[in-house]
Amino acid sequence: MKKRKIPMRRCVVTNAQFPKKELIRIVRTPEETVALDPSGKMNGRGAYVCADPEVVQKAWDKHILDKQLNVTISDDFYQELKDYADHQKARRELLANE
Numbered sequence: 001m002k003k004r005k006i007p008m009r010r011c012v013v014t015n016a017q018f019p020k021k022e023l024i025r026i027v028r029t030p031e032e033t034v035a036l037d038p039s040g041k042m043n044g045r046g047a048y049v050c051a052d053p054e055v056v057q058k059a060w061d062k063h064i065l066d067k068q069l070n071v072t073i074s075d076d077f078y079q080e081l082k083d084y085a086d087h088q089k090a091r092r093e094l095l096a097n098e
Contacts, residue, residue: 009048012068013059016050023048024056024085028069034077036084045069049081051088056081 007020025037029044037046047068049059059065060078 011050011055012047013049013055013064018048018050020048022051024051024081024088026065026069026081028071032071034065034069034071034073036081049085051085051092053082053085053089056085 008017009020009023010017011023020040025040025042025046025048026034027037027042027044027046028034029042035042040046047065049056049065056078060075060082063073065078066073
C-alpha cells in the first residue's frame with residue numbers, strides 16, 4: 001500500500017515547516033475580516049502559526065499577522081488566538097498521555 005503524502009506548511013513566525021494539522025490557520029476573508037480557520041477550508045488569504053502559545057505571543061508582540069495579511073488585527077483577536085493555542089496544546093498533551 002502506498003503511503004499518503006502529508007501536506008506541509010510554513011509557520012509565519014518561526015519560518016519552520018510542520019504538517020498542516022499541527023498549525024493554526026488564520027484567514028483574511030474577501031470581506032476584509034480576520035478569523036480562525038480550524039477546518040482549513042475557508043475562502044481568503046491564509047497564514048499559518050504554530051499551535052504554541054509562546055509563538056502566538058511573539059506574533060502578537062511583533063504584529064506579524066498584521067503584516068502577512070495586510071490588515072490591522074485587534075488585540076481581542078490575538079487573545080482569542082492565544083486561548084485557542086492554549087486549548088490545542090492541552091489537548092495534544094492529554095491525547096499523548098493515553
